[in-house]
Each structure stands twice: as structure tokens, then as C-alpha cells.
Amino acid sequence: MWTRWWLWPLVAVCTADFFRDEAERIMRDSPVIDGHNDLPWQLLSMFNNRLQDTRANLTTLANTHTNIPKLRAGFVGGQFWSVYTPCDTQNQDAVRRTLEQIDVVHRMCQMYPETFLYVTSSAGIRQAFQEGKVASLIGVEGGHSIDSSLGVLRALYQLGMRYLTLTHNCNTPWADNWLVDTGDSKPQSQGLSPFGQRVVKELNRLGVLIDLAHVSVATMKATLQLSRAPVIFSHSSAYSVCASRRNVPDDVLRLVKQTDSLVMVNFYNNYISCTNKANLSQVADHLDHIKEVAGARAVGFGGDFDGVPRVPEGLEDVSKYPDLIAELLRRNWTEAEVKGALANNLLRVFEAVEQVRMGWPPEPPPPTTSRQAAPPVSVPRPATPRRLPRRSPSRGTSWAAPAGRITATPPGPPASIASGGSCWPPSLPWSSVSVSCESWETRAPFRAPGVQGRPAHPGLRTPGTLLPACKDQHLLSGCLASPGGQDTWGQLRTHTHTGPQ
């Protein structure tokens, strides 16, 4: 009898090896696509993005969760590289910092072409799988990176952004972050402001995945209700398993199921166990829970490697993915379920997002030129879709004209200007500030009743007070201040706010 007891550990070890071998077999065919990795942030923090620094060599990079050998050992076949700039860059240099992080991802892919394949589509991911490379995608973490501009959003798309996390740990003027739910931030948008809804629609139209990690529950629900495509949580876990507000509560998980969306589980100890310590088995508990509530189609991985200070025992770096898969197999996950979590669920959601893009009504045709025949009079013309007004010069030196000389007419209906905003920062010489505004959509200068010209609107004399004419974020994104005759675009912002929705 005692010999049986003695054999049990041996049996356990052999079984463990069996599941590990099975995990590797499956992952050779279906490598993992991870939703969130902050290696680009490490490259900035450690090397100021100097990839040629010998210490930054990704084949030997030390003291990070991620390097090329670890990616290989972990069967990582797809990675959303996080493009992140901290919240304190909001309304300041967030766009520049975002562009620099996009740049470092591109340069990383160019520097290691045998390992990384920069891709922007689900087909690109499949191509990378076939070539045995890490499909490298860009996820922008934090809506402050678009600086409340649909134009910036579209430009980031052109530069490769394929998901946008609507907030980081701060509200944007148009979406609330998760700290609203802890009481550490004040709700501003009650989910999504009208402009936030525009952002969601534009992301749908472009074919960008919408990421709801980091947002408030109200923002999660508003977006899940509004989006025409499934969404992702690129790095969030289950609230019922660990009651952190960064995690996804069960009622939202049910919406995830209804919308065929995806939760990619975050491994950060504090979101796994709600303490500083966690282990691989506890991560599997989150995966089990999401599978139970939202279904196996809703499960994915978003380890948050290199973005967090503590990771679970057994999941110390990206090489450990096969151990987690082995644990799921041990918990009776089927091969199809495991493959879904590894890659197929993300591919499914991405393809759905791409289909929504393709199904979007096309842009209005260009106007008929004099060399084209006019349409026959008898054919009724379709209703003319709203055409964007002619673009005005973008913000910059071309804008640096005294406010009094701005004469363009507003592109939007003036009747809808009925709200307000506040200006920032308080260090400007307010007594000499004059203000104009610009359109959200076109950046066209906009004369706002009550604020253009001199003297400044009385409200401006106290920094932070409301500008009655600058609060409809559909129309107005910023203010032009001319303290001492010097125009200072970019130093003043309309902090939009909205009423209940």
C-alpha cells in the first residue's frame, strides 16, 4: 500500500509533463496572441528609445518580462504592443509622446525582421503565424492620446493603431476611467459624452478595436451598447474573483457574451488576487470564471507584462504561457476552447471589426467636375450625405494670428452652442487673454458668441471658470489665447463637460 503512496508524486509529475507537452503541441499550431505588453514603455524608460544601445539588444535584454528568446519559448505569435503615455501628458505633449512610442514599435519591428512582422489586420496576423514570426500590432493605451481630436485619431489609425483604450487612469473630456468607480475620480461623462460617442463610431468606421480596459463600468456599458462591432478588454480580469475596479464585473461579462466580445486576462498580482502575491493557478481561476459567465469565446490573454511591477508565481515572464495552457488543459478545457483563448477569439473579434468597417456606408462621391457629364435630370439624386466642410489649417504656426483677425464662419449650427468649458492652465496672463474657438471636426476657427475679441469674457479672468460658449464638444475643442499679443495654441483647452445622457 505504501508503495502506491510513494508512486503518487511520480504519477503527478508525469501527468504534469503530459499537459505541458499537450500545451506545446497545441501552441505550435496556434500560438498565443497577447492583448497588452508594455515593452515599448520599458524601451523608453530604460534606453530613451535608443534601440541601438547594446543593452537594448532584444536577444539579450535583461531585467524585463519580454525579450526575443522569452517570446519564442512562450509561443507568442501575436502581440499588441502598448503605446502608452502617462496621464500627466494629457492636454500637453500626449500626441507627440504617443507618436514617439509608435515610432519605437515600428523601429523595433524593422530592427528584428526575423522575429517581428508589423501587421495591421487579422490577415496579417495569420501571415505572421505562417512565417513563424510575432505578429506585431499597435494598441494605443489611453484616449488622452488623441487629444480630443478625430483628426488625430484618424492619423493614429494610419500609423497602425488597431486598438484604442478609451481611457487610462484618468478621465478624458469624453470618457470616464475606472477610478470613478473607486471614488478617486469624479464622473464627468457618465460613461461617454456625446463626443465620446463620436469617437466610438469613428473607431467602428475605421476598423479599430475598442478597448475597455481601464474605463469605468458606465463607460463599459455605454460602449458595449453603442458599438456596432465587438469590443475587447485588452488587459482586465474578473471582478468576482478579485474585487478590483480594474476588473470586469459579471453583469458586464454578460454583455460581453451578448456582443460576442472578448476579455483578455491581466496577470498583475493586484488584479488577480487583490494582494501583492498571486500564482498561476489563481490566474486560471479568472479564466475559468470568465468562461463560465461569458463563455469560452470571450476568453483571451492580456498579460500586461513589462507594465506591472509584480507578476504571479509561475508566470514570471512571457515564456511561461505554455504552463498556463497546461493548467487549463488540466482543468478540462477542450482543445478548441484553449485555441480560442490563445488566438481564435481575438481573430474572430478582429475580423468582425474589419467587417463592420467594410460594411460602413462609403464616403460621399467627389463632386462632379466640369469634365464629367452631369447626371440626368430625371434620375432622382440620393440624399446628399453630410460632407465635411473644407478643412482649415491645422493647429500650428498658420494658426498664429491675432484672434481678432479670425474671420472664418462656423461649420456647425450655431444654435447648438449652448454649453461651456473651462480653460487651462492658470499661469497665463488672463487679463490680456482673448479667445476664439475651433470646430472639433474641421479645426475651422469659430467665433463663439461672447468670447471673441477683447476684452476677454469676464469668466476668463478667473482661470478654470466656465466659458459659456465653449462647452459643446461636438463643435468646439479648444480656445485660442492671445496673451500679450502672442498666440498660444495648445496651451488652452476647452475642458468639455456634458449633462446626463
Ligand SMILES: [Zn+2]
Ligand atoms: Zn494598462
